Amino acid sequence: MNRVSVAWLVLLLAALILPGPASAQTSVIDLKTDTPYTHKPGTQVDVYRFVALLGTRATLVVTVPGHAIVTLYTPEGEAMMAVEGSERISLEAVLPTSNAYVASVVRAAKDKPYKMLLVTQSPTLMQAFVAKAVGYGYLLDGKPAYQCWLDPGRKMKTVTGDGEWTTTVVAADRSETSVGGSAMRAETYLVEHNGGLFAKDVSADGQSYERAVELEGPQFDPSQSPRWNGYLCSDAD
Structure with a gap:
């Protein structure tokens, strides 16, 4: 196993054992719908927050160099779902309550910028x-x-x-x-x-x-x- 593979495996394990988004030693970034956010180089774990209504279909689109894991958490801090991939990662979820939600991005190429986009679709009654x-x-x-x-x-x-x-x-x-x-x-x-x-x-x-x-x-x-x-x-x- 080469050095890059080992480093990525360690990163994956670190993301899996995080008990919640608060474990990341970084500031929380507030997201607005349909407003692209470009994250600068320098951090390996980034935490985002957004507020949405019950039943909203929320899609997080991360355009990132290399591999990354995008995780969405419940308002209580439980890992709700996660998607792993590279280049363009899309995580879509229908939200179970009107509340503030948190998402994290764990990436391998921390020395390069990437983009985060939140897209929401309002539900019918x-x-x-x-x-x-x-x-x-x-x-x-x-x-x-x-x-x-x-x-x-x-x-x-x-x-x-x-x-x-x-x-x-x-x-x-x-x-x-x-x-x-x-x-x-x-x-x-x-x-x-x-x-x-x-x-x-x-x-x-x-x-x-x-x-x-x-x-x-x-x-x-x-x-x-x-x-x-x-x-x-x-x-x-």
């Missing part, structure tokens, strides 16, 4: 509704449960002690849910009345009920003991 708290594990009636993305922003799976179901966004105000491998299906519509937002669930046999929706409220009841569980279903418990 249904996309925001489905995205809320995806990636977190929690307790439901005292049993472990979690939500994860099968197809970020479009198809989400919910797993509980009683089974699992898949929710697919099919329109700006409508989603469809299937239960396990069965033929059971339901549709959910978002409706506004009396100054509030409500989700109207309609089962295959025509029965329906409404529940209040609070997109800006707490993600969980404190008794649910939320924890980060994995962004994609392939990475979740």
Whole structure:
């Protein structure tokens, strides 16, 4: 193994063992949407911060000489997802809460400048509704449960002690849910009345009920003991 390979392996290991973005001994750079930022040479780990609303599709595009790892963290500081590559690296995620997010760039060629760009796409009401708290594990009636993305922003799976179901966004105000491998299906519509937002669930046999929706409220009841569980279903418990 040559010297360059060894150095890059050490860099990779260092990035993997970082407990969170705060471990990087560098200042935090605030990012604005659609505003390219050119980072000067000199540092190997750079930390960025941006604020976004629930359901926003955020894309971080890093144009960098050589290899680099781009990592996005949850507002609590957990590693949410990471992409490794060279030259042009793109990390895209649908955000599970309205909050401040942090991203880090670990690069091999610290003596050369590179560019960072944040691109965001605002969600529809249904996309925001489905995205809320995806990636977190929690307790439901005292049993472990979690939500994860099968197809970020479009198809989400919910797993509980009683089974699992898949929710697919099919329109700006409508989603469809299937239960396990069965033929059971339901549709959910978002409706506004009396100054509030409500989700109207309609089962295959025509029965329906409404529940209040609070997109800006707490993600969980404190008794649910939320924890980060994995962004994609392939990475979740």
